[in-house]
Amino acid sequence: MDTIVLKFGGSSVADNIRLNLVAEKIIELYNKNNNIVVVVSAQGKTTDKLIKEANELCSMPKERELDVLLSSGEQMSMAKLAILLNRLGYEAISLTGWQAGIQTSNTNQYAVIENIDTSRIEKELEQRKIVIIAGFQGINENMDITTLGRGGSDTTAVAIAASLNAKHCYIFSDVDGVYTTDPNKVTIAKKLEELSYSEMLDISSEGAKVLHNRCVEIGEKFHIPIITKSTFNNKPGTIISDKIEGTSVKSIVKNDDVIFINAKAPKYTTKLLLDIYHTFIDNDIVVKNLINNSNYNLDISFYIKNDVFNKFANLLENKLNSLECSYKNVSRISIIGYGILNNNEILKKALKIVDINNLEILNTDINESKISLVFKETVSNTILEQLHKEIIE
Secondary structure, eight states, X not given: OOEEEEEEOTTTTSSHHHHHHHHHHHHHHHTTTOEEEEEEOOSTTHHHHHXXXXXXXXXXXXXXXXXXXXXXXXXXXXXXXXXXXXXXXXXXXXEOTTTTTEEEOSOXXXXXXXXXXXXXXXXXXXXXXXXXXXXXXXXXXXXXXEEOXXXXXXXXXXXXXXXXXXXXXXXXXXXXXXXXXXXXXXXXXXXXXXXXXXXXXXXXXXXXXXXXXXXXXXXXXHTOOEEEEESSOOOOOEEEESOOOOSSOOEEEEEEEEEEEEEEESOOOHHHHHHHHHHHHHTTXXXXXXXXXXSSSEEEEEEEEGGXXXXXXXXXXXXXXXXXXXXXXXXXXXXXXTTGGGOHHHHHHHHHHHHHTTOOEEEEEXXXXXXXXXXXXXXXXXXXXXXXXXXXX
């Protein structure tokens, strides 16, 4: 009997009508003599709502308490789905992250799964129960609830699939696969039948809200095929596996959730720069492309994500109050495909579009599978469509 892991995103479990659609998919696979483990996200915009309410109480809530609050969203989803399946005559049991044996690092908000004790899950599967697990959460060595970062339910699902040696891991959402670009921004976007783990990792890391990047890393490490599908139709999805198909461009990702920071101080010392960098690390702020622009004064520039800006601003008021900072929102567009470094025509075509639109580039980042361009401002989605027409085959 095969074990299959299914993950359903927030839009899939948003209300009772959609929960019934989810139940139908689960029952269909269960009746084919499979063991079924389901991982669920919070319903709809529940997580956003909880964050907003927490911020109304305090501009910088303690991250431990925020994790306790946010983890409740997934717990509501798992309980509702279990109640529904039991009513339909299929024995189901809901488990929180800690009940499912998910042990994480001590970092709140961005914890990493370190181990999964699957004994409870396996015990329930042996009794032919459908096991429903709250995604996005675990427990650390202090017995505190932790969360895995936005999109972390994907990582929960693939990590459980790896631990159970599952045959497949399906990621269900409101889109029926991975596209050449965001179909909500570019109507001519095409669905991809297959992607390699490395290509999918680049797509996720560059800001495409398709799969959590850590789930792709786990899938690659344990060779778990990940299949992205829609909850709302039966169309074939996209398979993410070891297979690499050719050297063409697979996807173009535009990320507007990027803030460019410039920080200055009257004097520069190596120790000062190291202290700043350690402050970022200690507060779980990932900075990209940090560059010191001067040999005499501290004049550094770097990028951070929008979702850590409040934390960064709080550091400026306290630990980094000697810095004078300016910041602005920018766009990062990444052209992704294995072997892209060896095809100069792709970069030429991209720069042609940049020139036609009189855009200014802040930074470029090119490697074997990716060309990334960071612009001096936020650019429109029409640029994305022009690049797609020029580059995607």
